[in-house]
Amino acid sequence: MNSPFAGLSKSQINKLYNLLGVHIYNFSKNQEVLPTIKNENIVCIVTEGSAQIKNIEYNGNEIIIENLEKESVFGTNISLTNNENYEIIAKENCQILVIDYDNLIKPNNTNHNYFNIFLMNLFDITSEKIRQKNERIRILEKKQIREKLLEYFEVEYKKSYLRRITLPFSLKDLADYMGVNRSAMFRELKRLKEDNLIEVNGKRITLLYK
Amino acid sequence: MNSPFAGLSKSQINKLYNLLGVHIYNFSKNQEVLPTIKNENIVCIVTEGSAQIKNIEYNGNEIIIENLEKESVFGTNISLTNNENYEIIAKENCQILVIDYDNLIKPNNTNHNYFNIFLMNLFDITSEKIRQKNERIRILEKKQIREKLLEYFEVEYKKSYLRRITLPFSLKDLADYMGVNRSAMFRELKRLKEDNLIEVNGKRITLLYK
DNA sequence: TCTTACAAGTTGCACTTGCACCTTTTTTTT
DNA sequence: AAAAAAAAGGTGCAAGTGCAACTTGTAAGA
Numbered sequence: 280m281n282s283p284f285a286g287l288s289k290s291q292i293n294k295l296y297n298l299l300g301v302h303i304y305n306f307s308k309n310q311e312v313l314p315t316i317k318n319e320n321i322v323c324i325v326t327e328g329s330a331q332i333k334n335i336e337y338n339g340n341e342i343i344i345e346n347l348e349k350e351s352v353f354g355t356n357i358s359l360t361n362n363e364n365y366e367i368i369a370k371e372n373c374q375i376l377v378i379d380y381d382n383l384i385k386p387n388n389t390n391h392n393y394f395n396i397f398l399m400n401l402f403d404i405t406s407e408k409i410r411q412k413n414e415r416i417r418i419l420e421k422k423q424i425r426e427k428l429l430e431y432f433e434v435e436y437k438k439s440y441l442r443r444i445t446l447p448f449s450l451k452d453l454a455d456y457m458g459v460n461r462s463a464m465f466r467e468l469k470r471l472k473e474d475n476l477i478e479v480n481g482k483r484i485t486l487l488y489k
Numbered sequence: 490m491n492s493p494f495a496g497l498s499k500s501q502i503n504k505l506y507n508l509l510g511v512h513i514y515n516f517s518k519n520q521e522v523l524p525t526i527k528n529e530n531i532v533c534i535v536t537e538g539s540a541q542i543k544n545i546e547y548n549g550n551e552i553i554i555e556n557l558e559k560e561s562v563f564g565t566n567i568s569l570t571n572n573e574n575y576e577i578i579a580k581e582n583c584q585i586l587v588i589d590y591d592n593l594i595k596p597n598n599t600n601h602n603y604f605n606i607f608l609m610n611l612f613d614i615t616s617e618k619i620r621q622k623n624e625r626i627r628i629l630e631k632k633q634i635r636e637k638l639l640e641y642f643e644v645e646y647k648k649s650y651l652r653r654i655t656l657p658f659s660l661k662d663l664a665d666y667m668g669v670n671r672s673a674m675f676r677e678l679k680r681l682k683e684d685n686l687i688e689v690n691g692k693r694i695t696l697l698y699k
Numbered sequence: 700t701c702t703t704a705c706a707a708g709t710t711g712c713a714c715t716t717g718c719a720c721c722t723t724t725t726t727t728t729t
Numbered sequence: 730a731a732a733a734a735a736a737a738g739g740t741g742c743a744a745g746t747g748c749a750a751c752t753t754g755t756a757a758g759a
Contacts, residue, residue, distance in 0.1 A: 286596065334627065334630075344623065344626075354616075384609055384612075384613060386496065386606065386609075388609075389602050389605030389606060389609065390602070392599050392600070394605075395599030395605045395608065396596065396599060398605065398608050398609060398612060399594055399596075399598075399599065399608060401612055402594075402608060402611055402612045402615060403594060405612065405615040405616055405619060406615055408619055409615060409618055409619055409622060412619060412622035412623070412626065413554065413622070415626060416554075416622065416625060416626060416629065417544065419626065419629035419630060419668060420544075420629060420665075420668035421668075422668065422669070422670070422716085422717065422745095423717090423744095423745070423746090424745080424746075425745095449705095449706065449707090450706075450707070450708095451705090451706065451707080455630075458629060458630035458631075458632065459632075459746080459747085460632070460746065460747045460748070461706095461707090462708080462709075462710085462746095462747080462748080462749090463745080463746050463747060463748090465707075465708055465709075466708095466709080466710085466745095466746085467745095467746095468708095469708085469709085481707090632715095632746085632747065633715070633716090633747090634715080634716075635715095659735095659736065659737090660736075660737070660738095661735090661736065661737080669716080669717085670716065670717045670718070671736095671737090672716095672717080672718080672719095672738080672739075672740085673715080673716050673717060673718090675737075675738055675739070676715095676716090676738095676739080676740085677715095677716095678738095679738085679739085691725095691737090700759100701758105701759085702757100702758085702759075703756105703757085703758080703759090704755100704756090704757080704758095705754100705755085705756085705757100706753105706754080706755075706756095707752100707753080707754070707755090708751105708752080708753070708754090709750100709751080709752075709753095710749105710750090710751080710752105711748105711749095711750095711751105712747105712748090712749095713746105713747090713748090714745105714746085714747080714748095715744105715745085715746075715747085716743105716744085716745075716746085717742105717743090717744080717745085718741105718742090718743090718744095719740105719741095719742095719743105720739100720740090720741095721738105721739080721740080721741105722737100722738080722739075722740105723736105723737080723738070723739095724735105724736080724737065724738085725734100725735080725736070725737080726733100726734080726735070726736080727732100727733080727734070727735085728731105728732080728733070728734085729730105729731085729732075729733085
């Protein structure tokens with residue numbers, strides 16, 4: 280994923296910080312982020328470390344909305360919603376930059392070229408984000424776990440055209456990503472193994488049908 | 490949803506068209522859009538009428554990816570994916586404006602203020618789009634149809650705080666939106682009625698528990 | 700090293716859902 | 730106004746899944 284500061288010099292980034300009146304916060308591993316940054320309308324950038332947005336359901340189920348690696352962009356107008364049932368956790372020590380959305384979408388900003396470059400980067404990043412959301416939606420709307428898994432494998436396969444896929448997260452997380460029960464997913468993985476369609480070694484899955 | 494041309498005069502819009510080298514295509518109702526506009530990397534705007542992006546599965550199932558009303562923005566870098574199994578259909582006679590993504594993301598563009606305003610609008614629109622995707626994802630990841638329906642009602646309720654919700658599409662489309670079987674959804678709606686939680690009159694649903 | 704915690708992996712069972720196949724109602728087209 | 734098409738509504742049944750309740754494996758902390 281592109282950096283929101285791609286194409287900007289250090290001094291331009293500083294000017295940008297001034298123009299937008301950014302706030303910078305630091306979080307230690309496993310700390311909750313939201314209580315500090317929560318505000319009506321903000322856009323945030325992870326400038327150091329990583330974090331994770333989770334959705335917490337009334338029954339205690341946790342679902343990953345998004346993994347925030349370094350240079351990820353998120354915010355009320357991007358990743359989050361009015362819904363209160365989510366939390367953001369620092370996965371490592373991390374630094375988060377907070378921009379007021381109203382400060383961002385101010386017509387006068389466009390008088391500064393460094394702002395416009397930044398905005399272009401943001402557009403590029405959010406576009407990519409939509410593509411990722413669509414990718415997940417296509418998996419979620421599949422009605423059967425087997426179909427979900429095969430769709431997931433298909434998408435991952437097409438990223439490198441290698442039969443060996445390495446999951447970017449745990450199998451438990453994969454179940455959450457697909458919106459299914461973990462043990463039901465394991466059962467289906469087992470069936471796929473029995474049908475000689477895949478081999479599973481931890482996070483490494485080999486597609487035997489490719 | 491905001492217009493991508495908000496804050497721009499007619500003459501600025503014309504300059505923008507020139508700068509970006511846009512192509513304008515017209516489609517008649519029910520016509521397929523993709524064969525005409527398909528290209529590697531494009532951003533499109535529905536300037537007149539409306540269309541619909543559908544995902545067609547191997548078994549013939551059609552799933553709505555997105556309804557494109559007037560002034561909707563979509564494209565390879567926004568709504569679509571590398572996956573070939575979708576189609577775009579004009580729901581009414583419509584006009585679609587096509588911008589080459591590389592023309593859009595050209596640093597020199599930012600020398601023109603009308604472009605920067607346009608870009609700001611695009612960012613605003615894509616941000617909103619992500620929020621909508623997240624809304625749908627939250628419904629899709631619910632494991633039971635009843636939970637999906639109640640989550641959907643919750644989201645719609647919070648938009649106006651009126652107990653009476655009017656669906657923006659058919660019940661069949663609602664089933665697709667939630668990624669469930671149509672008749673299974675009807676069955677669950679019936680149960681919700683039996684439990685005196687809702688009343689259904691066509692596209693009008695009244696929440697009795699609010 | 701022992702303990703603790705968490706991911707991986709398994710299984711039975713009840714419940715939910717998808718699917719096929721209907722009927723009825725509403726909308727659109729001729 | 731009649732015919733055709735699409736949406737709404739319904740039901741039995743088989744298959745799939747969620748859930749609970751385990752065991753095993755593995756990495757991390759005391």
